[in-house]
Amino acid sequence: MENSIKISELNESFKPVLFSLKNEEDKNKLKKLQATGKIMFFDSFDLQLAELIKAQNPSRKLSQEETEEKKQEFYKKSGLPASENGVWVYYSWRNTMVRILEEKEFVKLRTLRNRYKITDEEQELLQKKIVGIIGLSVGQSVALSLAMERCFGEIRIADFDTLDLSNMNRIRTGIYNIGLKKSWIVAREIAEIDPYLKVTLYNEGIIEDNINDFFNLNGKMDLLIEECDSLPIKLLSRIKAKALKIPVLMDTSDRGMMDIERFDLEPDRLIFHGLLAEFGPEEKIMSRLPESGKEMMMSLLQFDNLSPRVKFSFSELGKSITSWPQLASSVFLGGAACCHYARLLLLDQKIDSGRFYVDLDKIINFNES
Numbered sequence: 001m002e003n004s005i006k007i008s009e010l011n012e013s014f015k016p017v018l019f020s021l022k023n024e025e026d027k028n029k030l031k032k033l034q035a036t037g038k039i040m041f042f043d044s045f046d047l048q049l050a051e052l053i054k055a056q057n058p059s060r061k062l063s064q065e066e067t068e069e070k071k072q073e074f075y076k077k078s079g080l081p082a083s084e085n086g087v088w089v090y091y092s093w094r095n096t097m098v099r100i101l102e103e104k105e106f107v108k109l110r111t112l113r114n115r116y117k118i119t120d121e122e123q124e125l126l127q128k129k130i131v132g133i134i135g136l137s138v139g140q141s142v143a144l145s146l147a148m149e150r151c152f153g154e155i156r157i158a159d160f161d162t163l164d165l166s167n168m169n170r171i172r173t174g175i176y177n178i179g180l181k182k183s184w185i186v187a188r189e190i191a192e193i194d195p196y197l198k199v200t201l202y203n204e205g206i207i208e209d210n211i212n213d214f215f216n217l218n219g220k221m222d223l224l225i226e227e228c229d230s231l232p233i234k235l236l237s238r239i240k241a242k243a244l245k246i247p248v249l250m251d252t253s254d255r256g257m258m259d260i261e262r263f264d265l266e267p268d269r270l271i272f273h274g275l276l277a278e279f280g281p282e283e284k285i286m287s288r289l290p291e292s293g294k295e296m297m298m299s300l301l302q303f304d305n306l307s308p309r310v311k312f313s314f315s316e317l318g319k320s321i322t323s324w325p326q327l328a329s330s331v332f333l334g335g336a337a338c339c340h341y342a343r344l345l346l347l348d349q350k351i352d353s354g355r356f357y358v359d360l361d362k363i364i365n366f367n368e369s
Contacts, residue, residue: 013092014187016195020102021084030088030097038095045086045099049074052101052109089195093188103196110194111150122347123150129346132156132214132221134206134237135228136182137326138251140171141335142225142342147190147197151343154198155190156214156221159183159228160205170253170331206233215244223345225249225338229323231297232289238271239282247345251334252301253326254310256358258337260351272300273355302355308368333358 019026033039053070054062062070075082089098100106111123118126131152133139136159146152159182163173167182177185187199200217202210205228215221224241226234226248234250241248242263250259263269270277276296279288289296303311313324337358344351361368 014184014191014199014201016191017090017092018195019088019090021080021086021088027084033090033097039090039097040095041097041099043099045101046071048101048106048109049085052105055109055112091188091192100195106194106196107150114149118149118343126151126343126346127153129222130154130156130219131223131225131342131346132158133225133227134158134233135226136161136186137167137170137227138253138331138334138338139225139227140182140186141332142227142251142338143186144172144189144193145335145339146342147193149339149343150194150197151339151346152197154200154219156200156202157183157186158202158206158210158214160203170326170328172328205230206237211236211240215240215246220244221246223247223249223342225342227251227338231293232286234300235271235286235289239286242267242269242271242282249338249341249345251338253330253334255305255307255362256330256333256337256360257305258334258341258356258358260341260345260353260356262351262353266353269353273353275300275302307361333360 019030021027021030034041049071050067053067053074057070071082075085078085086099086101087103089100090096091098101109107127111118114123127150129152131146131154133143133155136143136157139157139159143155143157146155161182163171163177163180163182163185165175165178168175168178171182173185173189181203183201183203187201190197190199202214204210206214215224221244224237224246226237227250228234228237238248238261241261245264245267247264248259248261251257252259259272261269261271261273271282276285276299278299279285279292279296285296303314310324313321317324341351360366
């Protein structure tokens with residue numbers, strides 16, 4: 001097809017471009033883009049400003065005339081014409097330009113409904129945090145939940161994989177993204193929620209050459225959320241996190257199982273709560289993978305504690321299925337739980353290490369016959 005776009009070309013863009021109308025160079029670039037006639041412009045600045053004014057006056061209901069008057073006061077104070085206030089955000093993958101409030105006002109308004117569940121002081125503290133996520137099934141739900149609550153200033157995402165149609169039973173995205181890197185998809189979704197958030201991608205996944213940067217580049221990570229399928233990466237990332245005294249969260253999307261490892265408070269704590277101690281000391285455990293990888297995985301998952309259907313699925317691996325099953329409901333639950341505990345950890349709340357279950361079937365006493 002003459003107008004088709006190669007997937008490799010789409011994979012080259014995930015960062016929004018911001019144009020400040022206070023900057024002459026940005027204004028000229030914006031005019032050139034507008035002159036192409038190929039970009040869709042969405043201008044909801046007036047609606048955002050009206051909502052901001054409403055938020056600034058919570059004790060009374062302003063009339064339309066009063067709101068308009070306060071808008072004019074805002075523009076007068078800015079020293080710019082109404083049409084030159086705010087920031088234009090260019091999303092190249094959507095061929096779209098959107099005008100939004102400047103960062104301070106945008107963040108204040110976007111987090112308005114967080115207030116008191118997350119205090120202003122806590123929200124300010126969270127903006128300074130660096131969170132890392134490895135793996136993007138549960139990891140996608142975690143990343144988007146954290147972005148929506150604005151629980152970080154920077155998020156580092158590591159995943160080498162591309163989106164398959166079979167992923168879409170649990171990864172919320174569109175079929176037009178099939179074949180694209182999962183990391184790019186998540187980065188774009190975060191940018192469309194909040195273009196002021198910083199997203200750093202490791203599209204090769206975690207490898208020996210980038211693991212130090214992943215944990216340390218431009219500031220040490222505050223929290224690791226590990227959600228990958230690879231046992232070597234699960235082990236390697238925990239050994240690194242432990243050495244750096246970084247806490248680790250993991251959800252398995254079965255029975256709501258949540259692992260919390262407080263290496264920040266317990267630097268001598270055994271990885272995976274000591275479930276792999278029988279395979280030897282941690283400094284040598286990677287060398288045991290070729291001979292004992294399957295047994296290690298069963299030990300760390302505590303096979304007897306898995307749900308009956310997931311237990312059965314293991315007997316079908318390599319026969320009727322190629323990987324263990326996951327459902328959207330479980331993945332979304334895990335994403336929400338990880339986000340909740342991540343926020344508490346990042347705010348230095350008292351959260352103990354351990355393995356915990358948010359088991360919905362057990363909560364309502366459901367027993368499958």
